[in-house]
Amino acid sequence: MILQEKQLLTALVITYNEEQNIKKVLADLAFADEIIVIDSFSLDKTFKIASSYQNVKVAQRSFDNFASQRNYALSLASNSWILFIDADERLTPELQQEISIIIHQRNAASAYYMRRSFMFENQKLRFSGWQTDKIIRLFKKENAHYNIRKIVHEKLVVSGKIGKLKNRLIHHSYSTYEDYKQKMILYGKLKAQEELLKNTRPNFFHFYIRPGYQFLNQYLLRLGILDGKKGFVICYLNALSVAVRFQELKKIRSKN
Structure with missing residues (x-):
């Protein structure tokens, strides 16, 4: 060295x-x-x-x-x-x-x-x-x-x-459930801006399949199930962020 x-x-x-x-x-x-x-x-x-x-x-x-x-x-x-x-x-x-x-x-x-x-x-x-x-x-x-x-x-x-x-x-x-939930909602709304820049047009796949995959991937494939209740909460809130992303994108597009 x-x-x-x-x-x-x-x-x-x-x-x-x-x-x-x-x-x-x-x-x-x-x-x-x-x-x-x-x-x-x-x-x-x-x-x-x-x-x-x-x-x-x-x-x-x-x-x-x-x-x-x-x-x-x-x-x-x-x-x-x-x-x-x-x-x-x-x-x-x-x-x-x-x-x-x-x-x-x-x-x-x-x-x-x-x-x-x-x-x-x-x-x-x-x-x-x-x-x-x-x-x-x-x-x-x-x-x-x-x-x-x-x-x-x-x-x-x-x-x-x-x-x-x-x-x-x-x-x-993660300090409290509500704190982390609000953080994930904020991230979801900001990610909607990224999707807008990519000209993403949300549909059934984005509204339902993407959040579901996010949860199952982290909870099962990435072993969140082994973290017990904590793992379920984190995986659910991360999936919520994905759902918020495309709902927010839908709102933004409807105004344009």
Whole structure:
């Protein structure tokens, strides 16, 4: 392993009504050289809390979609190395140390996947499609940007080699049933915009077969059944998101 001169790291977080998460995620990011929070005019105390940290830069921008929000955050970063974390994600000390080592390697890749452990309330979800979950969270700014046509579950377009970190990111996505349900409904409505761009014309297949397949795939093929009641809830709500996507698309098309 060949090390190079000091490399600086910028940590980015986009937020909306994250007062229950913001202190914990900022504590996890304290090892970064620069921390920037982009808040979408939260209705709770998120902006106030983040602004109280002397080592955190805070900006506000109206939310249009996730890809645009993330690209805007990238434009504010001062450093080459970017760590993009969601407010409900947590970094273990081992992951923090691994990141600090990786960015100082001369032969470092342009970006790195992180595997994620999905937490259902305070317990790890072992299956339900999440067992292979991975996402790019560490990358060089000059080698990456978010695809503006993927406005939810946004895709990072990377130029160059992509590596994989050993330590897992902890994902506290599910806090309560209603919270996760509203999140899935929002994602479904945003995905409808993607389908509109693809000129999708929803029909029986989209309204019934797609949601049904989503549920059965995660619950049976991806072993959600082994997660018990938790697995059923997650698989159902993910299928609901697919149903909402095409119902929303139908509404949008009927107005045009």
